[in-house]
Amino acid sequence: xxxxxxxxxxxxxxxxxxxxxxxxxxxxxxxxxxxxxxxxxxxxxxxxxxxxxxxxxxxxxxxxxxxxxxxxxxxxxxxxxxxxxxxxxxxxxxxxxxxxxxxxxxxxxxxxxxxxxxxxxxxxxxxxxxxxxxxxxxxxxxxxxxxxxxxxxxxxxxxxxxxxxxxxxxxxxxxxxxxxxxxxxxxxxxxxxxxxxxxxxxxxxxxxxxxxxxxxxxxxxxxxxxxxxxxxxxxxxxxxxxxxxxxxxxxxxxxxxxxxxxxxxxxxxxxxxxxxxxxxxxxxxxxxxxxxxxxxxxxxxxxxxxxxxxxxxxxxxxxxxxxxxxxxxxxxxxxxxxxxxxxxxxxxxxxxxxxxxxxxxx
Amino acid sequence: xxxxxxxxxxxxxxxxxxxxxxxxxxxxxxxxxxxxxxxxxxxxxxxxxxxxxxxxxxxxxxxxxxxxxxxxxxxxxxxxxxxxxxxxxxxxxxxxxxxxxxxxxxxxxxxxxxxxxxxxxxxxxxxxxxxxxxxxxxxxxxxxxxxxxxxxxxxxxxxxxxxxxxxxxxxxxxxxxxxxxxxxxxxxxxxxxxxxxxxxxxxxxxxxxxxxxxxxxxxxxxxxxxxxxxxxxxxxxxxxxxxxxxxxxxxxxxxxxxxxxxxxxxxxxxxxxxxxxxxxxxxxxxxxx
Numbered sequence: 001x002x003x004x005x006x007x008x009x010x011x012x013x014x015x016x017x018x019x020x021x022x023x024x025x026x027x028x029x030x031x032x033x034x035x036x037x038x039x040x041x042x043x044x045x046x047x048x049x050x051x052x053x054x055x056x057x058x059x060x061x062x063x064x065x066x067x068x069x070x071x072x073x074x075x076x077x078x079x080x081x082x083x084x085x086x087x088x089x090x091x092x093x094x095x096x097x098x099x100x101x102x103x104x105x106x107x108x109x110x111x112x113x114x115x116x117x118x119x120x121x122x123x124x125x126x127x128x129x130x131x132x133x134x135x136x137x138x139x140x141x142x143x144x145x146x147x148x149x150x151x152x153x154x155x156x157x158x159x160x161x162x163x164x165x166x167x168x169x170x171x172x173x174x175x176x177x178x179x180x181x182x183x184x185x186x187x188x189x190x191x192x193x194x195x196x197x198x199x200x201x202x203x204x205x206x207x208x209x210x211x212x213x214x215x216x217x218x219x220x221x222x223x224x225x226x227x228x229x230x231x232x233x234x235x236x237x238x239x240x241x242x243x244x245x246x247x248x249x250x251x252x253x254x255x256x257x258x259x260x261x262x263x264x265x266x267x268x269x270x271x272x273x274x275x276x277x278x279x280x281x282x283x284x285x286x287x288x289x290x291x292x293x294x295x296x297x298x299x300x301x302x303x304x305x306x307x308x309x310x311x312x313x314x315x316x317x318x319x320x321x322x323x324x325x326x327x328x329x330x331x332x333x334x335x336x337x338x339x340x341x342x343x344x345x346x347x348x349x350x351x352x353x354x355x356x357x358x359x360x361x362x
Numbered sequence: 363x364x365x366x367x368x369x370x371x372x373x374x375x376x377x378x379x380x381x382x383x384x385x386x387x388x389x390x391x392x393x394x395x396x397x398x399x400x401x402x403x404x405x406x407x408x409x410x411x412x413x414x415x416x417x418x419x420x421x422x423x424x425x426x427x428x429x430x431x432x433x434x435x436x437x438x439x440x441x442x443x444x445x446x447x448x449x450x451x452x453x454x455x456x457x458x459x460x461x462x463x464x465x466x467x468x469x470x471x472x473x474x475x476x477x478x479x480x481x482x483x484x485x486x487x488x489x490x491x492x493x494x495x496x497x498x499x500x501x502x503x504x505x506x507x508x509x510x511x512x513x514x515x516x517x518x519x520x521x522x523x524x525x526x527x528x529x530x531x532x533x534x535x536x537x538x539x540x541x542x543x544x545x546x547x548x549x550x551x552x553x554x555x556x557x558x559x560x561x562x563x564x565x566x567x568x569x570x571x572x573x574x575x576x577x578x579x580x581x582x583x584x585x586x587x588x589x590x591x592x593x594x595x596x597x598x599x600x601x602x603x604x605x606x607x608x609x610x611x612x613x614x615x616x617x618x619x620x621x622x623x624x625x626x627x628x629x630x631x632x633x634x635x636x637x638x639x640x641x642x643x644x645x646x647x648x649x650x651x
Contacts, residue, residue, distance in 0.1 A: 029529075079390035080410035132532060134499040138539060138545050157391045159454075160428040169431060173453045176528045182531075183499040187546075212526065213429055213454060232543040236550035243554035247561030254565035258572030265576035269583030276587030280594030287598035291605035294613065301612055309615065316619040317639045325631040328640060 063094040070106040072152035084153055101156055108220055111167045113174050114142035115225065130230060131179050137187040142225040143199075144204070145174045147217050154216025170210070170217060177205035178222075187229070188340045191237075195224050311346070384417030393424045398458040406460040423464060429454045429525055430470065432477050438535065439486055445494040446538060450531035453481050453510075455517070455524050462521030476520055481527060484513040498532055505529075 066089050067073040073085035077098045085100075092098040114129030115122045122142075129140050147170055149155040161168040181201045185194050203222040210217050229237040299339045363584045389395050394408040398421045407413055408427070415422060436450035455477060467473040488509045492501050510527040517524050534542060606613040626632065634640065 009552050076391055076410075078388040078410075079393070081391045127531070127533075130533065132498045132534070134495075136495060136542065138534075138542055158428055159432055160392070160426060162431065169429075169448040169454075172431065172433070172528070172530060174529045176452075179529075179531060180502050209526070209528075227440060229544065229546070232540075233550065234545045236547040236554070238556065240554045243557035247557045247564070250558075250561030250565040251568065254516055254568035254572075257569050258575075261576050262579075265579045269579050272580075272583040272587045273590070276590035276594075278596070280590045283591075283594035283598045284601065287601040291601050294435045294616065295605055295608075297616065298609055298612055303610075309651070312616065312619055314639075316623055320626045321632070321639075323628045323630070324626045325629070327631060327633045329633055329635065 047187060059061055059094050061094075063092045063098070065090055065092060065100050065102075067102055068104075070104050071102040072105045072149075074101045074103070074152050074156055076101075081153055081157060084202075101152075103152045103155060105152055106147045108146050110144055110146050110165065111143070111171055112144050112173065112225075113171070113178065114140070126273050128175065131182050132183055133187040133190060134184050135186040138230050139187050139190055140183065140226070140228045140230050141178065141182065141190070142227075143174070143202070143223075144223050144225055145170065146220040146223075148220055150218035151215055151216035154214050156216075158214045158216065169213070169215065170206075173209045174202075177202045177209065180205055190227055191229070195227060199224055381417050385414055386412060387415060387422050388412050389424065392426060392428050394427045394457065394460050396425070396464050397421070398423060398464075403461050403464055406458070422538040423460075425457045425460050425463060426470070427456070429456050432474055432481070434478060434481065436531065436533070439489045441489060441497055442491055442493040443493040446535045447489070447494060447497060448531070448535055449485065449489065449529055449535040450533070451481070451485060451527060451529045453477065453513075453524055453528070455522055457505065457521060458518075458523040459521030462519065464521075466520045467522075473520060473522055477517065477524075478523065480513050480516045481509070481524070484509050484516075485527075485529075488512065497529075502529060617630045 065073065067085055067087045069087045071087065073090060075082045075085065075092050075098055077093070078096075082098070090100075092100050115124050117123075124140075124142070126140075129142050130138055131141060133139050158171055178198075181198055182190060185198060190198060199222050203219050206222065207219050210219065228234065297308075363578070371549075377646060387395070389407055389410045391410045393410065394406065395413070395603055396403055397405045397407065397415050401418070404420065432453040434451055436448050438464060439447050439449045441447055455473075457473075463473065467476055488505050489497055492505060497505065506527055510524050513527065514524045531541070
């Protein structure tokens with residue numbers, strides 16, 4: 001009984017279908033061919049050994065196989081794993097004794113957790129991407145995982161993926177690992193500085209689990225595509241960011257204010273000092289000048305005091321009286337009578353010269 | 363050789379092939395097998411390769427040797443702090459003993475339904491001993507191990523080994539999620555307010571310090587300026603004093619004259635006695651009084 005003929009209940013082959021058995025040569029055709037070649041001279045005695053020999057040779061040739069540069073050959077003998085072979089031409093004993101599988105080992109595969117790329121846009125898968133953080137918050141994380149087969153035999157024989165989903169186990173492990181890692185981080189760490197570390201931890205956690213399964217899979221990279229607060233609270237988170245900006249803005253504005261008024265005050269101070277310096281210097285200079293003038297005059301005064309005094313007096317009076325309106329009143333004229341000087345009226349009609357003469361001479 | 367003889371050989375060959383195919387069987391690397399004789403399990407083969415059995419009366423059942431996955435529906439679990447958690451988990455298992463397996467659950471479908479019950483009940487029991495946050499963050503590894511070990515005791519009787527039980531997702535039921543979102547929101551609002559207030563605080567500090575500096579700067583400048591002016595005044599006074607001291611009376615005279623000149627401006631009305639300046643007004647006399 002061969003392994004693929006036992007119907008239901010039996011397991012599937014690593015890839016659903018096994019390696020295709022070589023087509024058995026059509027005996028009727030071969031027989032005909034020999035007949036035609038050797039004509040009637042061919043009899044049963046010679047035909048059968050030759051025919052069997054040819055078939056044997058063809059059969060032996062079916063054991064030649066080539067492992068591609070991106071593949072690894074895995075050979076089984078009667079189903080049992082024998083050896084792995086590197087790229088290049090090889091030979092295995094023909095079916096059904098030995099079989100060969102050639103999984104691609106250099107090809108890096110990629111799975112998406114939390115989203116699915118549909119053409120150019122990505123569709124969010126909320127159930128996968130929302131997770132609890134260590135500080136009891138909920139965060140929305142999308143990540144991609146890249147992996148490849150690094151042990152062909154292990155990948156074929158140790159873990160079974162459900163049919164038509166070769167990444168099933170890797171996906172499960174990835175979801176477990178990312179939540180395990182996020183569960184130990186705070187939301188702020190995950191959102192800001194912790195990304196690198198989260199990626200590294202997720203990768204190592206995944207690798208450890210897959211190694212425990214002897215899956216023969218190597219995680220090449222774990223990349224956080226998006227780390228964001230959930231949609232319900234994203235507005236509040238954005239507001240925090242803008243509040244942080246507001247803080248900086250307020251400080252900048254205040255500093256701008258300081259930068260505006262302080263230099264102006266400095267200028268004002270300098271101006272006041274300059275003015276004071278100027279005042280001081282001017283005052284002294286003026287004093288010196290005044291004194292100089294006085295001393296010069298005094299010198300002349302000492303030479304002829306009487307005359308100088310009179311001259312100065314008269315010159316001054318002259319000048320003063322020239323400018324002013326004058327009312328000369330003899331004190332004796334007012335005796336006994338109430339002296340009345342209509343000064344108001346005098347001022348009004350500023351010109352008439354008669355009136356001041358009123359009390360001139362008795 | 364006549365045709366009858368060759369026909370006989372042919373028949374023998376065909377019979378031989380049929381008998382051989384009923385005797386020889388191979389077990390693939392991913393399989394293990396159980397030989398059943400007339401419905402009675404005889405022997406388990408876990409070794410891949412070529413094997414033999416008695417033809418016709420013995421039958422071979424093959425089972426997978428690989429790690430198999432049991433992905434379970436998520437379900438609600440109550441943590442020790444009475445919080446509802448939606449737990450989604452998966453398990454990796456393998457058929458450890460084909461004989462027991464065949465006898466108890468027969469095939470994978472049977473095994474899965476049995477495993478479902480076992481893993482669920484152990485999951486509930488173990489998770490119930492931990493608080494929600496322990497499940498989410500701290501104790502995950504530990505409790506997954508505990509679930510696996512506990513469940514394994516029960517699965518052995520089915521010839522099944524649970525290699526790994528993993529909690530994939532631990533989510534909150536919708537109403538709890540909403541509560542968390544509300545809390546997250548208020549937390550952030552608080553933070554935003556704090557940032558803004560901090561900005562305000564800092565700004566007020568900067569402004570008031572600048573104002574203070576300006577006041578001080580201007581006052582100091584005023585002080586210095588006054589000092590300078592005072593010095594100027596003092597120096598001037600000293601200069602005046604020194605000079606005028608030589609003849610105070612003359613100074614007074616000269617200064618008075620200057621004051622008159624300045625004080626009596628155009629339009630002032632003077633009421634004067636006719637003496638002094640006017641003493642000559644009444645008549646010529648050189649020697650007054």
